Amino acid sequence: MKLTPPAKHTLDEALTRAGQRTTRQREHVFSVLLDKRDHPTADEVYVRARSTMPAISLATVYNCLETLVSAGLVRQVNIEREPSRYCPNLQEHAHFHDQVSGRVFDIEVPSDFMAGLMQLLPAGYEAEHIELSFHGKTAATKSKN
Amino acid sequence: MKLTPPAKHTLDEALTRAGQRTTRQREHVFSVLLDKRDHPTADEVYVRARSTMPAISLATVYNCLETLVSAGLVRQVNIEREPSRYCPNLQEHAHFHDQVSGRVFDIEVPSDFMAGLMQLLPAGYEAEHIELSFHGKTAATKSKN
C-alpha cells in the first residue's frame, strides 16, 4: 500500500532516468505490483489499485504499467494471447504457465544459462531478449502465485 | 496451390484421427501454409487463400487454422501480443522475432536441448510444451521468412 523507502528510491530514479515524473498513481501501481508478487493482469492491478485509490482509472493503470515497463521497473509477460501480465521480478527468469489454473509461476534460471541459449542463434542474429516459457500442469498447484 | 500426395495423406490421416472431415477449405488453407514457409497471420493466410479460392471467408480461415492446429498439423505461434502466426514446421524449434521488420524466423534447436530445459523445473512442475523465443535484430534481415 505504501512504498518502502528503497523501493520509492528505485522508482524515482528509474522514472527520472526515463524522463518521466513520479506521480501518485505511478507510485501506487508500482506498490500494488510489489505488494503481491504474482502476475496480475492490468485489470487485476486495476481492481487492487482501486481498493486504496478509488478514483484511479483503468486508462491510468494501463498508462502507469506501460511507463513502469519502459522505465525497466516491471516486466510485461505475455502468455499465448491472454491478457498481458505484469511482474516486478527483474531477475532474468522463465515462466511456467499452469494450463489448469491459468496461473503463472516464476522459474529461476542460472544466470549463465540464458547466455548459453544465445549459442543456438546462427550468425547474424542478435537477440537482446529471450523469452522462455513452460506450459503444463503442476503437481497440485500448491504455491501461491 | 495443390497438396502433394504425401501432404494430402498426412492431412487426411491427421484429420481423421481427430475425428474431423477433410474439406476443400481445410486442404486449401493447409496448402497455403505449406506453400510459403513463413509465419503468416490469419489475415495473411486469408489473403493468400482467396487468391485461388475467392469465396473463402475469414471465419473459415480461422476455423481451418484452429482445426489444423488441434489436429497437430500446424503450430500456432504467439509473439508478444501480436496477431497469432501459423507455421507448418512441426519439428521442435525456437523462434527469432526481428524487432525491426516484425518477421519471425525458425531457429533450430538440437532435439535433446529442449529436454535439457526441463531440468530447470522444480519438482511438481510438468511441462508438456516449451516455448522459446528470441527478440532482437538480424544483421541485415537478409533471408526470406
Place this chain on the structure above:
DNA sequence: TTGATTTTTGGAATCATTCCAATTATTTTG
C-alpha cells in the same frame, strides 16, 4: 503566480478473434 508541459481521466475507437444462426456440404442409413 503564470505559463508550459505532463498526466490523468472517461469514453469512444480499434482490432484480432469468437460467436451465431442460416445455408451448404458431406456422410450415413434405409
Place this chain on the structure above:
DNA sequence: CAAAATAATTGGAATGATTCCAAAAATCAA
C-alpha cells in the same frame, strides 16, 4: 440412390483487451 443426420462454411454481429482522444487536473519551470 434418396432422405435424414451431422458437420462445416459463411457474413455479420459481438466480444474483450488495449489504445486513442480531447478535456480537466497536476506538476514543473521561470
